[in-house]
Amino acid sequence: MAEAEKLERVVFSRPKALSDTTTHYCPGCIHGIVHRLIAEAIDELGIQERTIGIAPVGCSVLAYHYFDVDFAEAAHGRAPAMATGLKRVQPDKIVFTYQGDGDLAAIGTNEIIHAVNRGENITTFFINNAIYGMTGGQMAPTTLPGQVTTSTPFGRDVRAAGYPLRVCEMVATLSGAAYVVRRTAINPREIRRLKKAILTAFKVQMAGLGYSLVEVVSNCPTNWGMTPIESLEWIEKNMLPYYPLGDFKVAEGVENL
Numbered sequence: 001m002a003e004a005e006k007l008e009r010v011v012f013s014r015p016k017a018l019s020d021t022t023t024h025y026c027p028g029c030i031h032g033i034v035h036r037l038i039a040e041a042i043d044e045l046g047i048q049e050r051t052i053g054i055a056p057v058g059c060s061v062l063a064y065h066y067f068d069v070d071f072a073e074a075a076h077g078r079a080p081a082m083a084t085g086l087k088r089v090q091p092d093k094i095v096f097t098y099q100g101d102g103d104l105a106a107i108g109t110n111e112i113i114h115a116v117n118r119g120e121n122i123t124t125f126f127i128n129n130a131i132y133g134m135t136g137g138q139m140a141p142t143t144l145p146g147q148v149t150t151s152t153p154f155g156r157d158v159r160a161a162g163y164p165l166r167v168c169e170m171v172a173t174l175s176g177a178a179y180v181v182r183r184t185a186i187n188p189r190e191i192r193r194l195k196k197a198i199l200t201a202f203k204v205q206m207a208g209l210g211y212s213l214v215e216v217v218s219n220c221p222t223n224w225g226m227t228p229i230e231s232l233e234w235i236e237k238n239m240l241p242y243y244p245l246g247d248f249k250v251a252e253g254v255e256n257l
Contacts (some may be wrong), residue, residue, distance in 0.1 A: 013040035017048045019068050028228020030218040031059060031127065032186045034194070035066050038096075038125065041198045042069065045206070051094045052086055054079045056108070058100040059133040077108025080115035083122045094205055096123040101142040102132040105165050109141075112171065119176025119210040123201045126167060128240060129218040137223030141165040144242055146176035149223075164242065168215050178210030180249040184217040184240065186232045193245075203257040210251060217243050 014020060018039035025031045042048050044196055048069055055063035057076035064071035074082040079097035087095045104112050104126050112124070134140040138151040142164050146155040156164075172180040179201055183194040194216060201212035217239050219231035226234060 015043045017042040017051070017068050019066050021065055023066070024062055024221045025059065025241045026220075028088045028219065028221040028231060029059075030129075030185050030216065033191060033214055034095075034125065034127065034218075035063070037185075037191070037195045037198050038098075040065060040195065041202055042067075044199065045202055047094045047202070047206070048229075050092065051096070052090075054083050054086075054097045056099055056103045057134075059101045060098050060100060060127065061134070063098050064076070077103050077106070077111055077237070078199055079108065080105070080111040080120070080122070080124065083124075084115055084120050084206050085236060087120060091121075094202060096125060096205075098125050098201075099127070101126070101128045101130065101167075102135075102140045105141040105167055109165075112167075113174070115176075116171045116213070119178075121205055121208055121210060122212075122214045123205050124211075125198070125201075126215040127218045128167070128215055128239075128243065129220040130164070131220050131223050133220045137220070141256055142167075142243075144238060147238075153193065154243050166243065168213070168243075168248040171211075171213060176211050177213070177249050178251040179204045179212040179254050180215075181213075181247045182215040182217065182245050183242060184235060184245060186219075186235050190245075202252065204251075207252055207253070207257060215243075217245070232247060 051069040053071045056079040083097050130142045143156050145158050146248040149168045168182045181197050185191045189236045197214045201214050204212040221228050221231040
């Protein structure tokens with residue numbers, strides 16, 4: 001046993017910026033992966049003592065339990081407004097919002113559009129699972145055409161409800177946006193690409209280049225009525241064709257970070 005123990009080495013440990021606590025997220029939810037990647041990025045950049053996160057209403061309402069950094073709670077959809085105020089009075093801080101599609105792309109659309117357009121030097125991590133997860137699985141602005149939800153039992157009818165909102169494509173048109181990308185976390189390759197995007201988004205803010213936003217095409221096994229594995233397959237088959245992965249805006253200077 002002693003010889004075997006000598007051969008053991010730690011290959012992974014919990015990031016310092018991530019709290020040691022039990023999760024409230026449903027089994028298979030991608031939120032936990034994204035939390036870990038954000039915490040890893042904070043550790044690697046050495047910004048734990050400077051970082052302020054903002055959790056609005058939604059499945060991520062308790063995000064402050066999971067990060068060992070300063071956190072604030074915003075009203076539904078108002079995280080970009082709160083982030084703007086915090087960053088302006090404490091410009092040396094690294095400020096990020098963590099928002100779902102029901103929060104950012106519905107009640108908070110006005111907030112995100114104008115914060116980006118002003119070029120606020122903050123970062124947003126946007127979790128798009130195409131549904132209202134916390135309140136019972138109703139249709140969200142990002143729900144796909146024909147997708148069944150608790151409020152669209154026969155599928156989303158675009159004639160009545162309009163088309164799903166593509167946030168990255170929309171905010172990338174605004175002059176204040178410096179870094180706007182869409183990623184996912186359905187397999188190890190995409191998780192690595194997401195980690196790099198999170199690091200870049202923080203670096204954009206640290207360099208003072210403007211607004212950075214990373215959208216994560218995510219799942220909701222519980223409200224989709226699927227197993228975790230089925231939900232990941234559903235993302236690849238149904239969500240990624242409508243929400244293609246890629247870089248939608250990379251301002252001058254970002255590639256050198």
